[in-house]
Amino acid sequence: MTGQTRTEPDGFFTRSGHVVLGSMVRTLGAFPSGWRMPGAHADPAADPRALKRLAVAAERAHLDFLYFGDWLSTSAELELTDPHLLVRTDPLSTVAWLAALTRRIGLVGTASVPHSDPYQVARSAASIDRLSAGRFGLNLTLGTEPRAAANFGRTGAGAEGSAEANAFLQGDEYLYVVRALWASVDARGVAPDARTGRLTDGTVFAPVDHHGPHYSVAGPLNALPPVAGTVPIVQSGASERSREFAARHADLYLAGPGGLGESIKFYRDTKQLVEAYGRPRTALRIVAPLLPVVASTREEAFDLYDRLADAVLLGESPGEGQPGQSEHPERTVRRLLQLVGLPLASREPGDPVTLADAERFNALGHRLLELVAERSGREPGGVRSVTYRHLLVAHLTPLPLVVGSACDVADHIETWYRASAVDGFTLMAAYLPHQFDAFLDLVVPELVRRGLFRGAYEGRTLAEHLGLGDTAPRAAAAEHPADVPWAPCT
Ligand SMILES: Cc1cc2nc3c(=O)[nH]c(=O)nc-3n(C[C@H](O)[C@H](O)[C@H](O)COP(=O)(O)O)c2cc1C
Known part of the structure; x- marks a missing residue:
């Protein structure tokens, strides 16, 4: 059939x-x-x-x-x-x-x-x-x-x-x-x-x-x-x-x-x-x-995705000026910043991605922003903002x-x-x-x-x-x- x-x-x-x-x-x-x-x-x-x-x-x-x-x-x-x-x-x-x-x-x-x-x-x-x-x-x-x-x-x-x-x-x-x-x-x-x-x-x-x-x-x-x-x-x-x-x-x-x-x-x-x-x-x-x-509505599905993203285990990202080893260096915001073209910046997972940051992103950074928007309706500078956690989770979960x-x-x-x-x-x-x-x-x-x-x-x-x-x-x-x-x- x-x-x-x-x-x-x-x-x-x-x-x-x-x-x-x-x-x-x-x-x-x-x-x-x-x-x-x-x-x-x-x-x-x-x-x-x-x-x-x-x-x-x-x-x-x-x-x-x-x-x-x-x-x-x-x-x-x-x-x-x-x-x-x-x-x-x-x-x-x-x-x-x-x-x-x-x-x-x-x-x-x-x-x-x-x-x-x-x-x-x-x-x-x-x-x-x-x-x-x-x-x-x-x-x-x-x-x-x-x-x-x-x-x-x-x-x-x-x-x-x-x-x-x-x-x-x-x-x-x-x-x-x-x-x-x-x-x-x-x-x-x-x-x-x-x-x-x-x-x-x-x-x-x-x-x-x-x-x-x-x-x-x-x-x-x-x-x-x-x-x-x-x-x-x-x-x-x-x-x-x-x-x-x-x-x-x-x-x-x-x-x-x-x-x-x-x-x-x-x-x-x-x-x-x-x-x-x-x-x-x-x-x-x-x-x-x-x-x-x-879920029953798109908004509920976005919320559910947010909860899934919040529950993803990230590597410990030592703060600026605090030298330290992460157990999972690939799963840190520090590594993400290198990948999206901001290697010298310092951000925490909960920090919002500002429009100024987003403008400096390379192609991978823009692709990750697109993924976050598709998965949760979040946009830099939007009512529901994008955080570095959202971006990192999108990078760590290349799933359809x-x-x-x-x-x-x-x-x-x-x-x-x-x-x-x-x-x-x-x-x-x-x-x-x-x-x-x-x-x-x-x-x-x-x-x-x-x-x-x-x-x-x-x-x-x-x-x-x-x-x-x-x-x-x-x-x-x-x-x-x-x-x-x-x-x-x-
Ligand atoms: C949808 C999908 C399901 C797959 N399932 C398996 C699997 O169960 N076991 C496995 O060894 N490879 C699986 N593969 C293939 C691997 O991802 C990988 O491609 C393969 O092990 C290496 O062979 P390849 O390089 O010829 O694809 C799957 C690939 C796709 C796209």
Whole structure:
């Protein structure tokens, strides 16, 4: 049900159909200080309850999917920048568990190409897809972050050149092996016949016998393949190699290329690349992350953003003439002043940015002022003034924020969709459950009212939700395990 594009006589694009709407789940919230808000989910030990609540709510609002990314290392400083990455449940385990608690929503889990084994992942992915009746999507990451590599006893660099180029080639082969393993088992060959004593008709397995530069895999797979023979492949990342991989192999692409103009170009170029690889443009859905701070009115949303900004932990900034070391020198007003072009000035976080200061700012300073205005309506010299804290928080949180009422957020989604900048969005909630619920309760109904989103599920599988249609193999009519009648033993 995702849309066709047609060109209006005046050259503007308008589109019919539905936006793709998923959620990139971050249990401690996507805004670094979100977990400090009153009532916010803040304890990773309570994640199961928070995840269950979120999945049930997302399904009630008919979202397409929940996305669970992965980052295979941790470090103390994440506490300040990305608290949700500090400790969390493994994504494949999480989606397997959620499969049993939900009925219709798609579930995307992540495997790292450099740090996982294709046989193991082919088996887990097929199993989760079976257990969820066709709702699984496999996100493959190519990143070779050194700390993650060190956890797997690898350097990250391959013998044949740069780590980046190597990961790309490895990704091609990895996916080839995964698909070959899925194709090595033909579920139709399983034909239990109690009379003859044969469980199969003898045609279930085909060999794989793959020997390539990165992998040697004998096969066949010891699991039934996904219900449709394959699952939607997901790619995340805006780099050139991510885009190539997405254009060539993926069904869903999470990219975050920047502003509207940049995204329109990125979208157009990526769709051309998809065609260059011999695939129809509609074979790849392109979605961008979105972090709405939403409330009943724009003023309330601005106030909420202010509270989030106030709760961001900054580094201690020693006052003028007081030599001292900050624990987090990058998070100080002193550092900010260097970055915006006032290296010799001395300001405190609560000091207002005066018009005279603003006039001396460089391009970065002006960009940060624009961000503060978008996020909180504050302007230098305005009724609600900008402080150096506001400016520093904008610098420390390069997130795709849209702050406003339900109409403001829906306008943003509609504008980007109709301009063919994206096929949809992955929602990141500033904190749980309040901001996730606010999006579902305020924005989703507005999108439904505008005809931009479904009011009920039409399909049963992730491929069907994404409208992949003929570009993806049709799902076999699959019963959800929860629909299968059973009786307790007596
Ligand atoms: C929306 C979005 C989500 C992402 N999610 C993940 C993730 O969960 N795990 C990961 O390793 N990389 C993720 N990435 C990619 C990383 O940001 C980074 O780009 C990647 O690890 C390095 O590969 P690249 O340089 O090819 O993009 C994501 C990127 C985007 C734009």
